[in-house]
Amino acid sequence: MEMANCVYDNNNDLLQSTFFQVERAATRMGLDPGLLKVLKEPKRILTVSVPLRKDDGSLDVYQGFRVQHNLARGPAKGGIRFHQDVTLEEVIALAALMTWKCAVVDIPYGGAKGGIICNPKELSTGELERLTRRYVTEISIIIGPEKDIPAPDVNTNPQVMAWIMDTFSMQHGYSIPAVVTGKPLEIGGSQGRNEATGRGCVYTIEEAASGCGLNLAEATAAVQGFGNVGAVAAACLNDLGCRVVAVSDSKGGVYCEGGLDIAEVREYKERTGSVVGYPDATPITQQELLALDCDILVPAALENQITEANAADIRAKIVAEAANGPTTARADDILQQRGIMVIPDILANAGGVVVSYFEWVQGMQHFFWSKDEVNRQLRRRIVSSFREVWEIAQRERVSMRTAAYMIALERVKKATLLRGLFP
Template sequence: MKQNKIERIHSDSARTCKLCMEEMETLYEHLAMSTDEIDLLDMPKRSFTVHFPVRMDSGKVKMFIGHRVQYNDARGPTKGGIRYHPELTIEYLQDLAFLMSIKCALVNIPFGGAKGGIVVNTRELSRGELERVTRAYIREIADYIGPFKDIPAPDVYTDEQIMVWILDEFEKIRREHTPSIVTGKPVELGGSHVRKYSTSLGGVFILEEALRKLDIDRSELCVAIQGFGKVGSNVARILYEKGFTVCAVSDSKGGIYKPEGLDIKKVIDHKTGTGSVIDLPESQNITNEQLLALDCGILIPAALSNQIKRENVNDVKAKIILELANAPLTMEASRTLIDRSVLIIPDILANAGGVVVSYFEWIQNLSQDYWEEDKVLERLREKMITAFEKVHDICLEQNCSMRRAALQFAIQRILYAERLRGNL
């Protein structure tokens, strides 16, 4: 009964994938895909659940549930995050693993998509318990992961420390040094430069290229950013350093607005000191809803899904929306804004910088040749802009949205790999 309740609650979270999944349904018809092609894409190659005991600090043994989904490996070993969440279900992970397959194909890195995790509330665990749970999970799935099988990475409620525990446990099992088993590690243990802000920077590279294609002067635009966590604060910092006018930012407690532009360094210091961006001197407090409705040129949702929907879509005045959050727009809102000629740069493209730098980390681990920051920056920019140009060309040729073009391009790459392998 308890598990059924968890699944019902978590079904709400699955809306994160809904936008792309709804678009996929119409895309299948548009591409006149065969039943064999649809069946191949609709089913993960491998998904499994493990149950394992862990001794808690109290001395009692508790059973935990872990999942891993390896969706498609036609283009290379699967790649995807490990998340810890009390509402985690394998059905939701299947959707996320599918989207990882799409994202990797879109930016042309030789990975398929995967996703996994443990059904657990990390706030209820001590540090020692968290480590023991992580190591026990890896012992259960060790035969199914590896540098040329499936490479995990950080995700919701996991971080570089947890990646180090994964690395260490896997190396103990294999009795060999294998840094390429996992990405998202500290630089000192084989991690890559730029990784900590790669998602934000990849989005900025895309945004700059979009402005260049549209021949828009950045000085004429102000930027509003919803969300000031790792992704939101880094994109604000990067844009500020590049000379953009960031006029508004927000976090879960509210937002701040200054028409002539915020000093993002002061905002970061204020957030660090007080726990929120609100009440910054010489700025106006606003709500998250008011931020989304600002008369700004560029809106960057970098927080939760489903922030722009039927109820507030007509309040949105931005001309460009860069989706750094996962599915911040509902399908209905997205179509409404496209009809108003708003450029929406979809999440599967805009926030792909993270997996690109994960790929770079994997390459560096395999070769034991570690790159300086400038090389990572150059190669990330190249990957992101190349993907944007491919998608933009399809948009112009077919007069379609960037989301449709991105999905179409990625799907065709995956299917081509399957045909070459003789699976279609």
């Protein structure tokens, strides 16, 4: 397997880490340097000012972004996050990751991402709605069903997507459900969309476990990030007989050697706002969770969680990246050298964009699928993509991440060359 030393060691810059992974795969492929420049650069960057009248009558102004990275394979696709730590560089990196994610699972989209620098926990529901609607008004010049289709991300949900759809529709005078995915079912959402990212991640874990000879019914798992994605992944692993021994959220974590009752933990968090304090479990920090002696580790929180500083502490056999960019470039090399299989984010968490694609197709056709059909098609797409990446990794003796990027780059390269440069 690939064990080349990583020359990039800035653990805090997701953009540079993403560039590094792209360049590594491009070098392995012998990609033309000029074409690589084209594939790395974002096509369009929009920065907007988002004024908001607060509930007390005062005015505030927030900064928002929408980045379209690449459109060679189809309209842009990517989530919108509301978080106080959002930066333009982060949004550019996440848009690029969406390009490669869509390509590796072979759906006809390019990559995009959006965000507003804000702490939604400090905003009322009314303030959040007004902020969302004004942001959508500002970015409406570049979004649309054939141009750029937003979706949920950190701190956004089906209700926020409903506001986006309604705002865009009001501007055009008729309902346009396909402008956004991750909507409530009542206004054109898809069955299975809310669970898609976590469920898709577990499909990749099943394939990885099979390849590694690991029996999931006898395995243990820890999940960092017990939000929508992590909670679903934990529940799916539990359903497969896997013993989930630890989970965490932004406030802390809990551990139980005998395994947690995931349904009870979800109910407890819904009632209290956190997994912290869950009875019959031991408190645990985020770093302690990452270092647990378990078979499967699912980082499902934010980026840069596994770094050069703690990579040597990871004891899991499989790391399934349910979050975007949870492992830095140098940490990735360390895990590879230690024989730990890392299922890269652009494959492990692609279930969300796959079912977003299904939702978009259903919205464009005004014809909707059953949940069983959605999950069947999701499994088919994820399993097929995993096996393609696995085959390249074995044949070329590279990591799963480099193999995934090689496949993605090849597909975007072909689309770019076939379309040519205009004018």
